Amino acid sequence: MTTHLTFARGDITEAPVDAVVNAANSSLLGGGGVDGAIHRKGGPEILAACRALRASHHGRGLPTGQAVATTAGxxxxxxxxxxxxxxxxxxxxxxxxxxxxxRESLRVADALGAATVAFPAISTGVYGWPIDDGARVAVHTVRETPTSVTEVRFVLFDDAAYEAFTAFG
Incomplete structure (x- = not known):
């Protein structure tokens, strides 16, 4: 099965998909950028689910490069x-x-049975990853990762990110 890649400029919290990927910090308790927007718009249900994860499997936080799912509130x-x-x-x-x-986000999406997934440009905000290289890594990895997800939508916050991602799309 081939995963269809699409690109949109906009607000990932409004994406009509099965799963939205959050560029979280390791605490899972909210932050700035995409993380803050998802927690604010998703409501207290997301924070409660993240606190439950911290109380059980992820007491020290979520390690870099890993992924875990919660409700979308x-x-x-x-x-x-x-x-x-x-x-x-x-x-x-x-x-x-x-x-x-x-890769790990797609693995979690497969486990959930999600057919459509929206990704932000992970690490390209306050974590300082250069947008062109971040786009290259993202698009190449999603294309090369076996998954049951039928559509991956990259939802980009600004024109620069949109242009960088579509250049690789």
């Missing part, structure tokens, strides 16, 4: 898949960890 999606992207560092190649975020 008040979002149009059914689930939020939280993944922790790496902080970009010019002297250390962390692209394998960034690729792992996309």
């Amino acid at each position: 008040r979002l149009p999606a059914r689930w939020v898949i939280h993944t922790v992207g790496p902080v970009w560092h010019p002297a250390e190649d962390r692209s394998a960890l960034l690729a792992s975020c996309y």
Whole structure:
């Protein structure tokens, strides 16, 4: 089965998909950027589910490159898949960890039975990953990862991110 890739400029919290991927921090308790927007718009149900994860399997937080799912609360999606992207560092190649975020999110989506998934540009905000390289890693990884997901939608916040992702699409 081939996964269809689409690209949209917009607000990922409004994406009509089965699962929205959250570029979370390791605490899973909300933050800025995409993470903050998902927690604000999704409501307290997401935070409660994240706190339950912290109280059980992820007491020390979610490791970079891993993914875990919760309810989507008040979002149009059914689930939020939280993944922790790496902080970009010019002297250390962390692209394998960034690729792992996309692969692990698709693995979780498959386990949930999600057919449609929306991704943000993971690590390209406050984590400093250069948008062109982040787009390259994201699109290549999603294309190369076996999955039952039929559509991956990259929902990009601004024109620069949209242009970078569509250049690889």
